[in-house]
Amino acid sequence: MFHRTAIHVLLFTFMHWITKVRSLNNEKMILDILGARGVGIREATRVDSIDGCMEKCGKCKVIVFYADQMCVVFDIVTAAFIVSPGAICCIREEYNVMSCAPCTLMKFNVTETDVTSLRSKIGIWHYFNSSSSIVNIIPHRWRKSSDDYEMICQSEGAHLASIRSREENDFISGLASSACHCKHIGIISSLRNFSVYSWRDGTPMNYTNWLPDEPFVRFGRLCGHMWEWKGWANENCDSYLSPSLKCCAVCKKPTIT
Template sequence: MEMVVFENEPEVLMENISNKGHRDTSAAPGLKLYRCVAVSFGLLCILQVALNISLRLPLNCEARTKQLTEERDELKGNLNDSILGHEDEIKILTGERDELKRRLDDIISGNEAKIKTLTGERDELKRRLDAFTHRSHNGWLYFSHSFYYISQIKKTWHDSRNDCLKRGADLVIINSREEQEFIKGLVQNLMWIGLSKRDGIWEWVDGTRLAQSFWCSGEPNNHKSGNEDCGEIRSCSDDHGWNDEECSYSSLWICEKKMAL
């Protein structure tokens, strides 16, 4: 068998090896560039997405804010309409409230006045009761809204009156037949009463002139010295009992303290 001998085979092989190495060396920079471009493009895409998001957020916030503002304004308008629609009702209710408050204040004020009045009446009744008890326990007799004290010693008319004044009373004033009969039942001989004569006119110790009288028969007669200017009560044969006597004469007396219960 005939062998084919390639004379130039070693040279061709070397050339191929040489060219292969040359291609590999020249392709390396291109690959790096490709990679750089790819990475840059990826970064650009990421930046684009981030930019879109960053730009879209303010727009979304602005739109949301606008929407909320419109909703707020709408609710505010509805509220105002509702208030206006119920303004008359609110006015009526406010008037009723004020009227109820005024009535309540009047009731409270009225009750306070009543309480004050009742308290005053209670205190006055208590004072009268205390006075009634005190006088009842100290020899005073009660009849028809008055207390009466019968002395146990004798004094002149003026001294007798001073004694009554010290006791918070005065010499007795007889204003009715009923009182006259009551006093006559207390008489022990002769007793001064609150009657005296001034400038020829008989009057009581409170300054009132004598109107109804119960003189004994023939009295007053200004007997003896003609200075019988003070009144006394004594037992007479009839239902009367007054007599005029000199004021310097010593006698028992009757004090009277008016006290209506």
């Protein structure tokens, strides 16, 4: 186990390096900044999706895909702590399989097959004072529906986000706006009447921001998403939006009192 001071140094070093590389204009990053190779980093570049990040991996040990589309590739698993708001971490397991899960605080001081301690919860949340709640952006993932994202949120004691005011709508819309063209939110139609909507978390439906001609009349249980220009649209809850739409998801839960 590393001394607390050493952990803080590693954390500062990595995060300072990430800040540096994100400020560069070129897509291929110089890896020797502040000893990046010392924490196992081979490459840091922007990609369109987690699938694009996976393509960069090759025989790497770990990839981290951030909500702002930064992809960081690790060739070795070393003693490094990574703070990764809304990121997805993929770790090479037995039989050369890459296993992916949300990550925020990852400790890379284990063996390749000892991946249990590399599992982590979503963990990094944004506080919205007016509703005494915290929200988190989940990066878009191929073949994930609104129902799939709701299950991810529930695993963290949350639901896809309810929105109670224009201020909250603008707050959520502004999170990770450069990486997410749309965001799944927690609006869902009634099982008996598909034209009647409510919030998954039981919040009263006192505010809506549908785009013109929305909600569109469809068959089946319907869910909603927020477009980057802040209007809402609906789709079937079990449908997969095109990866080119880069539709993330927003989890929300009350603050702990």
